Amino acid sequence: MTPFHCAATMGNSNLLFHFLEACPECIEDVTVRDETALHLALKNDHIEAFNLLTGWLQSNRRRGANELEKKVINWRDDDGNTVLHIAAIKEQHQALKMLLYVGKYLDITAKNSDGLTSREIIEKVERKCLNMSDATATKIKHIKKGTHWHKRRLTMLVRARNGLSGDMINATLVVATLVITAVYQSSLSPPRGVWQGDNNMYPHHQLKYSSNLRRQLQ
Incomplete structure (x- = not known):
């Protein structure tokens, strides 16, 4: 130079x-x-x-x-x-x-x-810019989809999770486990007084059970 x-x-x-x-x-x-x-x-x-x-x-x-x-x-x-x-x-x-x-x-x-040629280079650059614009438009479309209520709820849950400390997350998991266990056990052992017998035996035994219960109450 x-x-x-x-x-x-x-x-x-x-x-x-x-x-x-x-x-x-x-x-x-x-x-x-x-x-x-x-x-x-x-x-x-x-x-x-x-x-x-x-x-x-x-x-x-x-x-x-x-x-x-x-x-x-x-x-x-x-x-x-x-x-x-x-x-x-x-x-x-x-x-x-x-x-x-x-x-x-x-x-x-x-x-x-x-x-x-210079013209072909210009056209190539324009196509590249157009493709970049299309990609940007796609990203904007996906972001707009995130405003739907279910996606918004998911976002809020993730934010809440990210905002919790390690101890809070562990405590939340313990509570969730207890709740799920209680619900599961209650589904296996329904409250007393609910008839779960065989459908074929239902009319006769239900009447017998009702008569015995009435005598006990008297």
Whole structure:
């Protein structure tokens, strides 16, 4: 990286301007990854520095300015990405708008090493965002379902359990066990006076039992 590249990486527009005034040819310098200063400015989200560099290219009146602008604006890094690809990948809408509006020599059909144009990258990003929106909508739907009364009751029970100490939980379990045991035993041993005989014997024995009980009461 040259000092010019460092200035682009830091987004120092003042330094970039002085470099270009002193040595206009530095706009063509590339890093070992074939990145121009425009690539570096975009990759580091320095839109103001990127605007300065592209503005300088468009306002340059030196000999060969048209060829220089066409060359730099469509230059590809080692991944085959032009600045238009970078702007699409990083969803830098301001840079995209500026490039498409003033990019007289911009090659919008250029493909990177993945075989994608900038437009295809934008469409891919949009599909990803749409899928994320669908996933978010599904989560919201599940959360709304939690407002139903039975789910709300379950939530309250879980909250109550989580709010109990260990001793309180043990005591609650003991009480619950006692209650369940009492209910179970009462179901096996019903109160006296309830007839549980065989249905075939029911009329005769019931009458006999009633007569004996009446005599005892008398």
